[in-house]
Amino acid sequence: MYIKDLSSISPQITFTDEFLNGDFKIHTNTFYSAIEPSYSETIPSSLLRRMGKAVRMGIGAAMPLIERNEKLDGIVIGTANGGLENCINFLNQIIDYDEGMLTPTHFVQSTPNALAGQIALMSKNTGYNVTHVNGALAFENALLDAMMFLELNERNSSLIIGAVEEISNYNYNIDQLANRYKEECVSNDKLIETKTNGSVCGEGSTMFVVTNDSNNALAKIVDLKQINFPTKSELEIKLNQFFIDNELTLENIDLLVLGNNGDIQFDFLYDDVKSFFPADTEYVYYKNFVGDYRTSSAFALFLTTHLLNGQLLNHAGIEGNLTKIPKTILIYNQFEGIQHSLILVKSVEE
Amino acid sequence: MQKIFITGMGAISSIGSTVDEHLNALRSGKCGIQKARFFQSRYAENLVFGEVPFSDDQLKEINNITRQKEFTRTTVLALNAFKEAIHQAGISAELLKSDRTAFISSSTVGGMCYTDELYSDANLKAVPSNYVRSYEGSDHTLRITKMFEIGGIIDTINTACSSSANAIYLGARLIQTGRADRVIVGGADSIAKYTVNGFNSLMILSDEACKPFDENRSGLSLGEGAAYLVLESEDSAYDKTKIAELTGFGNSNDAFHPSTTSDTAIGPILSMELALKIAEIKPDLIDYINAHGTGTENNDITETYALNTVFTKVPPYNSTKSYTGHTLAAAGSLEAVFSLLSLKHNELYPSLRCENPIQEHNSKPISHFCKKELKHVMSNSFGFGGNCTSLIFSKCI
Numbered sequence: 001m002y003i004k005d006l007s008s009i010s011p012q013i014t015f016t017d018e019f020l021n022g023d024f025k026i027h028t029n030t031f032y033s034a035i036e037p038s039y040s041e042t043i044p045s046s047l048l049r050r051m052g053k054a055v056r057m058g059i060g061a062a063m064p065l066i067e068r069n070e071k072l073d074g075i076v077i078g079t080a081n082g083g084l085e086n087c088i089n090f091l092n093q094i095i096d097y098d099e100g101m102l103t104p105t106h107f108v109q110s111t112p113n114a115l116a117g118q119i120a121l122m123s124k125n126t127g128y129n130v131t132h133v134n135g136a137l138a139f140e141n142a143l144l145d146a147m148m149f150l151e152l153n154e155r156n157s158s159l160i161i162g163a164v165e166e167i168s169n170y171n172y173n174i175d176q177l178a179n180r181y182k183e184e185c186v187s188n189d190k191l192i193e194t195k196t197n198g199s200v201c202g203e204g205s206t207m208f209v210v211t212n213d214s215n216n217a218l219a220k221i222v223d224l225k226q227i228n229f230p231t232k233s234e235l236e237i238k239l240n241q242f243f244i245d246n247e248l249t250l251e252n253i254d255l256l257v258l259g260n261n262g263d264i265q266f267d268f269l270y271d272d273v274k275s276f277f278p279a280d281t282e283y284v285y286y287k288n289f290v291g292d293y294r295t296s297s298a299f300a301l302f303l304t305t306h307l308l309n310g311q312l313l314n315h316a317g318i319e320g321n322l323t324k325i326p327k328t329i330l331i332y333n334q335f336e337g338i339q340h341s342l343i344l345v346k347s348v349e350e
Numbered sequence: 351m352q353k354i355f356i357t358g359m360g361a362i363s364s365i366g367s368t369v370d371e372h373l374n375a376l377r378s379g380k381c382g383i384q385k386a387r388f389f390q391s392r393y394a395e396n397l398v399f400g401e402v403p404f405s406d407d408q409l410k411e412i413n414n415i416t417r418q419k420e421f422t423r424t425t426v427l428a429l430n431a432f433k434e435a436i437h438q439a440g441i442s443a444e445l446l447k448s449d450r451t452a453f454i455s456s457s458t459v460g461g462m463c464y465t466d467e468l469y470s471d472a473n474l475k476a477v478p479s480n481y482v483r484s485y486e487g488s489d490h491t492l493r494i495t496k497m498f499e500i501g502g503i504i505d506t507i508n509t510a511c512s513s514s515a516n517a518i519y520l521g522a523r524l525i526q527t528g529r530a531d532r533v534i535v536g537g538a539d540s541i542a543k544y545t546v547n548g549f550n551s552l553m554i555l556s557d558e559a560c561k562p563f564d565e566n567r568s569g570l571s572l573g574e575g576a577a578y579l580v581l582e583s584e585d586s587a588y589d590k591t592k593i594a595e596l597t598g599f600g601n602s603n604d605a606f607h608p609s610t611t612s613d614t615a616i617g618p619i620l621s622m623e624l625a626l627k628i629a630e631i632k633p634d635l636i637d638y639i640n641a642h643g644t645g646t647e648n649n650d651i652t653e654t655y656a657l658n659t660v661f662t663k664v665p666p667y668n669s670t671k672s673y674t675g676h677t678l679a680a681a682g683s684l685e686a687v688f689s690l691l692s693l694k695h696n697e698l699y700p701s702l703r704c705e706n707p708i709q710e711h712n713s714k715p716i717s718h719f720c721k722k723e724l725k726h727v728m729s730n731s732f733g734f735g736g737n738c739t740s741l742i743f744s745k746c747i
Contacts, residue, residue, distance in 0.1 A: 075603070080486055082508075087462075088472045094547045095469045099392045107548035108608045108734065111458065112487065112508045117735025120603040126616055129603035129737055130516055133460075133487035134506040141505045148523045170472035174485060177471055177478040228504050229496050238449075338492065 001147045001210050002217035002348065004158065007064050008302045009034055009057045010204035010290045011188070012317075020306060024289075024317035028187045031167050031201040032291035036060065050105055051118075052083035054166040057205040058115040059122065065160055066123045069209045073153065074128025075116045076146050078138035078163040080294030082112030082131075085168035115164055128159065136335030137226050139163035139295040140343065144224060150212040162207030163295035172201055180336075182262070191262040192285050192319055199261035202291020206298035208305075217348045219305045222246060227340040235269075235340065236276055242342055250276060254326035255307065256283040257300050259333030261292040266337055273332050284320035297333045297341060304329045308347040352526045354596040355587040355746065356579050358439025360431035360536075361687045363575030363674045364400035367412075368434060373691050375673060376699040377719065383559040383571045383675050389541050393550065398559055399541055400573025400675025402427065418493075419480040422461050423574075425490040427680075428538035431576040432494055435534060439580035440590065443498070445532070450586075452502040452530040453495060454521045455578075456513035456537035458545070458679045460487035460506075465543035490538055502530050508679065510733030511642070513537050514577065515682030515741055519599040521581050531586040536683035538576030545678065546572060552609060560645030560676075562669035563654065563715045565706040570644040573675025577684035594693050597726070598631070598742030600624025609734050610648045615656035617738035618642075618730065622660045625740040631726055633661045636742070638698060638722075640689045640729040641715070643669020644676050649732065650708060658711045665728075668716045672702035682731040682739065689729045689743055696723050 008014040011032040012025050025035065034057060039048055042063040048056065058077070066072065081087075087110035093102050108114065113131040120129055128149055132141035139162075146161045175181055182198040191200055214220070225242045227235060243250060256277065258270045274283060284307075286300045306312050310325045331343040361368070364382025365375035375382070386394045386401045402409070409426045410416045413433070421429075436446065445451055462468050467479040483489075488506040495504050503524060507516050514537030521533035539545075549555050549572060556569035581596060602624060604617025611618065626633055642653055657664045670688045671677075677684055692698060698716050707714030725745050732738045 074601075080488065088468075090548065091462075091465060091469055091544060092473070094465060094543055099543065099547055102547055102551040104548065104551040104609070107551055111510055111734055113510050113733070113735040113737060114608065116509075117603065117608055117737065120605040120736055121607070124605050126603050126605050126620055128601050129509070129735075130520070130601065131508050131735075131737075132505060133508040134504065135486055135488040135492065137504070138488075138506075144503070144505075144529075145520060148520075148527050148529075151527055152523065173474050174468075174471050174482060177474070177482045226503060228492075229499070 078142035088170035163298035358580030360434030509737035512731035513679035515731035536578035562643035598625035598629030604736035618656035668701035
């Protein structure tokens, strides 16, 4: 499966070239909010008013791709929580008004599939349409779905795929109660090295056009694998199996893109995985750009695609060890040691 | 292309906690929609629901998980149906751990079924509830995955009311593309203040038990439940009793409105046509259709229009939501179970309470129980967000 185009709205200025040109936004709040475009050119104002942030960011990231790419055969979205702000607003009304007569807007906007439905509606796309909500693997499941769709369809098929997650007071509160976020403020350029409990919440939407045709492609997604509830030895066995399945050795990886989020409880898992590779294997982090959220691996793939095309090498925000343009990248992310994912991406030159 | 066989089924809803109990209820025309006994809401007084007739504690006792405080009703319903399905298919504990065994589930309300606890936790009203780590849509999937140490691909889908039909579709493609040998597919949802108030705000809940395809229908009745199928490749299923073959599936978006289907029913028509194309059969070979049939003004007229567009002569059809109410994410897989029961036993079950069939288009649902030799059956699921999915099951030859 090939990436043909991409677009992102994130806590960095990714909806224009500013981020690619070297701009690095520092966030110092207890969460890292997305920097959003005005949307005035992509979303009619009457629609925009009714949209929650998740749907808004998702549409904002998807519409430029729809304008630039003809003939899309469907829409596949990954989101752990969808429009949670609308969801809990509706819930609050239920309780506060003792189940009185409510307006349906929040309810309709709150369903996780509202974004994929809205993209279909705005682009008049009656093709394949699915939303995956499998927690921290929601985006990976969307990738897998797209990969199977393209394998089973004729050449030149293409899909828009992507992910969205929004910060709301409510999911922040719930995850805070579950001890998932840091108590102290940590700026994003210091996030990875904090080594305290929890991470910092981020948000955003990243969208891709994927096809089964290598013409004009930006990157090739070779394979992906998910691993659930593994022990350390199982993680190593399954990672090795993934390399055998793809006829690669660990030495073939030029760069690891790692999901470290500064949470001392789980960051050792990235060290474990890194230790399986030769000591001089280069690596970069990505959550220092966008914070942590369930579908942040979509941003990792955004970063990866640009790195494979020789961009961002000297970017001020790059943390890790990166000296040369990589050709083969492995993205590794995990959530609380429960859901792990590997995404193998190669440059397109042959 | 790899064939996909169904080797196991599990179901729980207001009309039964096993597949056999569902079969008896369908044969005897027993409706599960009535006053709620356990659901707490001001609407429990004046509306009727397809409620599973057990309390949360009873459900946990039945499933031997009384100590798992963080398990929600959605999770326990899912567990109940999951266990029945793997038992029938003879999937051993060891086989579940194989990386060739996948689990694709779905839910809409998911862990948010405890609306009051979620309100408290989201607004920091009190000490964290038992469910603070249970609210996400994927919660039930992950708890079952952990419990059975399922080794293969795991996913949770939410395409509203077509969720579990898409779980079945995705599972089928895992087998077709060689990524799994066996997949447990389906979905679960429980009645929640969240969905009851949501559908009520759209003014599509009926005061009385829903009357799908009736001229005087007044909306849908909400239900709850869970259903799972075991899909297996030919090699994996070779020595097993095969219930049927999954031969067709189609997915399309109506691209019209967030919560209603277009008058021209583009999405429903496309999903049915795609399923027929994949199954490589002509429309006139479909012997029975389990319709989406919610009982809302919009769904039933647009679905009737779609059926009359796709089929020159509309095959016998019913809405089994007239028995169970609309079980949301579970509806696609629950109705797949009902379609498979029809197919297996060569029986058609009546659509309940359709006294004056929709006059337009001159077609009416099955009105009484009858025996009929069936070869190919279709099941439709259409959801908010324009998400339409059709499945075709065929007798094994």
